[in-house]
Amino acid sequence: MSALGMTAVLAGCSGSSGSGEVTLRLVAADYGDSSADSSKKYWDTLVRDFEAEHSGIKVEVGVYSWNDVDAKVKEMVAAGHAPDMAQIGAYADYAAAGRLYQADEVLSIPVQADFASELSNAGKVNRTQYGMPFAASTRLLFYNKTLFSQAGIQPPTTWNDLAADAQALKAKGVKFPFALPLGPEEAQAETMQWLLSGGDGYLDGFGSYDLDSAQNVGTFTWLKDELVGKGLTGPVAPGRLNRADAFAAFTRGEVGMLNGHPSLMKAARAKGVSFGMVPMPGVGGRAKSTMGVTDWMMAFKQNGHKAQIREFLDYVYDEKNVLDFSRRYDLLPVTNSAQETMAASPRDADLAPFLEQLPSSELYPVGKTSWAGVSADIKKQIGKAVGPGGSPAVILGGLQRAAVTADSATGSAG
CATH class of the missing domain: 3.40.190.10 (Periplasmic binding protein-like II)
Structure with missing residues (x-):
């Protein structure tokens, strides 16, 4: 409009x-x-x-x-x-x-x-x-203070903490212990946030795509096994959960934790949700970088x-x-x-x-003319990596091959 x-x-x-x-x-x-x-x-x-x-x-x-x-x-x-x-x-x-x-x-x-x-x-x-x-x-990890208090837990600083908190929230009947929006609306953002917290990202040190690095495959394997596979991401499959829907659920008090940007503060306050914000946890402590x-x-x-x-x-x-x-x-x-x-x-x-x-x-690697197409592919495919029968290595490998092909075709350079 x-x-x-x-x-x-x-x-x-x-x-x-x-x-x-x-x-x-x-x-x-x-x-x-x-x-x-x-x-x-x-x-x-x-x-x-x-x-x-x-x-x-x-x-x-x-x-x-x-x-x-x-x-x-x-x-x-x-x-x-x-x-x-x-x-x-x-x-x-x-x-x-x-x-x-x-x-x-x-x-x-x-x-x-x-x-x-x-x-x-x-x-x-x-x-x-x-x-x-x-x-x-930038993004921070938002958490519902009321739900955390009821579960007797503290905000996480490591992935293990996050998984343990999600288990405690699930035990208290929280609908979405950790909301993981990998649906087509903005999956490239949630994906990048997790890849960074796992110590890698979309590119290698030389500015080339490196989506299926060992660290990235490890990150999505952990998500699949420790969060999604244990029923800690809620009733909607991550590949079908969009960011806007996850944010709306947070403002209704149905989400224990999720990654959010500043606009979520205003929306949550308007609905009376008591929330806190902490840096995204990493594997063994605070992540070295977040997504901007x-x-x-x-x-x-x-x-x-x-x-x-x-x-x-x-x-x-x-x-x-x-x-x-x-x-x-x-x-x-x-x-x-x-x-x-x-x-x-x-x-x-x-x-x-x-x-x-x-x-x-x-x-995001926006200086690459191939990025728009790569981002669109991530939105379509990445949810399958954590779905039933999904393989992080296969999905990330396919995305990597497509990204390299697109990069060569456009002559992208960051």
Whole structure:
């Protein structure tokens, strides 16, 4: 759904009016969960203030749901009407096709230098930055304090603790002792969180896919044998459980533990759930890294408005605007200046545990043009690895072969 109702307007190219004004067009994702908190409100205010300070530049923003926004941009580009900017989930395909400005062409040096390095590095293709981080989040293990108290247990710090806690919760009749959403909605996230906690991840040390490493197979074997096989993940098979459904069950008090991002805090509080959050446990203690997620801003070259885009993006990434957006949607700032302000502010205490995880977080391999296809394969297949008769080695091996083939076909390089 177009939150601004601007589908027809955005079908055309950006241009200049007869008065010499340049009109920039931005397509952005909607982070709100209703019309009352749609991102439209954020962009309306930001654009109004920007235009008041910058004569000669108008900005039109089309806001679309996350279900539609990536496809909308793809459609516009294919039709030869690329927007000037897009704030969406992936940039690598457009960068590889030569459609994007480099970040240093559309950002001033101080603004570019202010990005958190772990985020800006993830915006690179062949060591050149095209993706500009826009919003970030990390994951923590959420647990229901009431259910934990009733079971007489403490939050886990190791996998063995987690399994023991889940057993205790099951004995108390908890519906989902540990909710494991490996359904098609966002299985690539839950998978990556577990691979990292097992000491590995999607890539090896050289930036190549390594999905079926011994550690990764061991991680999913443990999940299959120690959680799923012992009935500790609830009545819905992990391969059919989506993240949104798992979150909803947590807000109903039916889940003992699950991996969650900051938005779950607000939803749980609204339903009166007493919860705590701890770092994801690892095999023998706290995991060395957690999963981070970043959404991206990119600037298309087609309309040639480099100077005007630069003025607008420098404004977008001003500290007050970065903080405003982050606080509005319980997200983490992508700039060092805004992160420092948030870390020191009592009003942002809820986000502090997530912010602490960010420097050591690992992001999806979004610099690979093959990642979108690999991610889609993971969503379809990974649930089978922990299902009845499933083989982690076989499923991860199949995913690895497909990933290598896709990587070779696209010539991906992180």
